[in-house]
Amino acid sequence: MTSSPGNRSCFVYVTLPGETEFVAAGKFTRRVDRHGLAIGEFFYGQRYLARPEAVPLDPIDLKLGRTPYTTTLLNGVFGALRDASPDYWGRLVIDRHFGSPAPEEIDYLLCSADDRAGALGLGTSAEPPPARRKFNRTLDLETLQKLADAIVADEELPQHPDTGQVAELMLAATSMGGARPKAVVEDDDGLWIAKFNRPDDKWNHARVEHAMLALARACGIRTAESRITMVGDRDVLLVRRFDRRLTAGGYRRARMLSALTLLRAEDAYTDRAKWSYVLLVEELRRLSAQPELDAAELFRRMCFNALTSNTDDHPRNHAVIAMDDQWELSPAYDLVPTPHVSLERRDLAMACGDLGRYANAASLLSQHARFLLSAEDARTIIDSVATQVRAQWRDIARGVSVSSKDCDTIAGAFNYPGFRLVPA
Numbered sequence: 001m002t003s004s005p006g007n008r009s010c011f012v013y014v015t016l017p018g019e020t021e022f023v024a025a026g027k028f029t030r031r032v033d034r035h036g037l038a039i040g041e042f043f044y045g046q047r048y049l050a051r052p053e054a055v056p057l058d059p060i061d062l063k064l065g066r067t068p069y070t071t072t073l074l075n076g077v078f079g080a081l082r083d084a085s086p087d088y089w090g091r092l093v094i095d096r097h098f099g100s101p102a103p104e105e106i107d108y109l110l111c112s113a114d115d116r117a118g119a120l121g122l123g124t125s126a127e128p129p130p131a132r133r134k135f136n137r138t139l140d141l142e143t144l145q146k147l148a149d150a151i152v153a154d155e156e157l158p159q160h161p162d163t164g165q166v167a168e169l170m171l172a173a174t175s176m177g178g179a180r181p182k183a184v185v186e187d188d189d190g191l192w193i194a195k196f197n198r199p200d201d202k203w204n205h206a207r208v209e210h211a212m213l214a215l216a217r218a219c220g221i222r223t224a225e226s227r228i229t230m231v232g233d234r235d236v237l238l239v240r241r242f243d244r245r246l247t248a249g250g251y252r253r254a255r256m257l258s259a260l261t262l263l264r265a266e267d268a269y270t271d272r273a274k275w276s277y278v279l280l281v282e283e284l285r286r287l288s289a290q291p292e293l294d295a296a297e298l299f300r301r302m303c304f305n306a307l308t309s310n311t312d313d314h315p316r317n318h319a320v321i322a323m324d325d326q327w328e329l330s331p332a333y334d335l336v337p338t339p340h341v342s343l344e345r346r347d348l349a350m351a352c353g354d355l356g357r358y359a360n361a362a363s364l365l366s367q368h369a370r371f372l373l374s375a376e377d378a379r380t381i382i383d384s385v386a387t388q389v390r391a392q393w394r395d396i397a398r399g400v401s402v403s404s405k406d407c408d409t410i411a412g413a414f415n416y417p418g419f420r421l422v423p424a
Contacts, residue, residue: 013121013128020250022128038076079261115184118256206237259318276351289326306359309413337413
């Protein structure tokens with residue numbers, strides 16, 4: 001609903017722990033003042049606050065209470081709501097649907113489909129809609145692949161006789177991580193993110209990411225479950241939704257906050273000073289129900305990203321989840337190697353120690369205490385991950401049918417020589 005130009009509101013819904021249906025939690029309003037500053041306001045509904053099982057949408061910045069919250073950060077959108085909005089790919093899809101004029105920020109929130117990440121929903125009615133019962137089936141992947149190819153190529157969208165074009169597009173607009181073409185699909189086991197290869201890819205991204213998730217597990221890291229399926233002669237990666245749990249009554253949903261929200265940071269690289277594993281682990285220790293385990297897990301993932309040149313480790317590719325009332329580090333996802341020319345230095349997207357973003361063993365070790373690790377335990381993790389990556393990456397990749405040519409293409413990403421250089 002719209003009160004006046006530049007002043008728009010919507011209702012925010014949440015699926016409570018143990019439940020499968022939305023309830024109305026509160027109301028969000030975004031306005032732009034006469035100076036062009038976007039201001040967001042959120043307040044919890046009285047009926048929601050009266051629920052004994054009510055949970056905060058964000059236990060840090062949107063705690064339960066009767067006082068309205070305001071923000072001028074993130075273009076006037078609270079971090080918890082931004083996490084429920086579409087990512088780059090989803091925004092591209094919505095932009096394609098809207099055409100001109102371009103959608104406003106609240107349009108992105110409202111247009112993202114019921115498959116959005118986490119437990120939140122948004123709408124224009126005070127009464128939440130029933131939870132979605134039907135999703136794309138995995139057998140619809142060929143149709144979705146054609147849509148994805150058309151969007152990437154900026155071509156006219158193919159028509160489908162059984163499903164409306166706009167509905168298909170909206171279903172593709174998920175908010176979970178990354179800029180690659182994807183959609184949410186369902187089989188008898190639950191919900192999956194289907195990630196499609198692009199025609200202009202330099203290697204088979206679906207199989208390589210599948211291999212990276214397997215390699216991470218071999219290094220002792222908790223990851224999202226994944227598998228490869230074939231659509232014609234094309235590979236599609238299926239990654240199980242870890243923020244959903246299938247029950248007899250429907251899907252339970254985990255609340256989810258990205259590291260971007262925990263760090264109170266912007267997506268833009270101009271806010272990169274806040275992109276930091278060291279700062280993230282401080283927030284994780286405050287929020288997690290098992291801070292020692294999660295802090296050590298985050299350290300291991302940081303080492304893995306350094307040793308596999310995963311420079312796409314930005315804060316939106318890390319998250320915490322709460323299926324019940326306790327928060328924990330989510331399984332790892334969006335793990336991709338990035339071959340580089342430089343043998344001496346690789347930089348991660350996030351600062352990892354005293355040397356900033358430099359993916360170097362000495363820098364990783366420099367802040368071990370922040371991760372609740374002794375220097376000896378931190379060295380053991382670094383050495384263990386390095387050994388596993390060196391010994392297993394190619395065997396694991398070939399084991400999931402990454403071609404020999406693609407292995408040669410990405411080989412430079414692993415255990416690059418500069419990782420062990422002693423900094424000046």
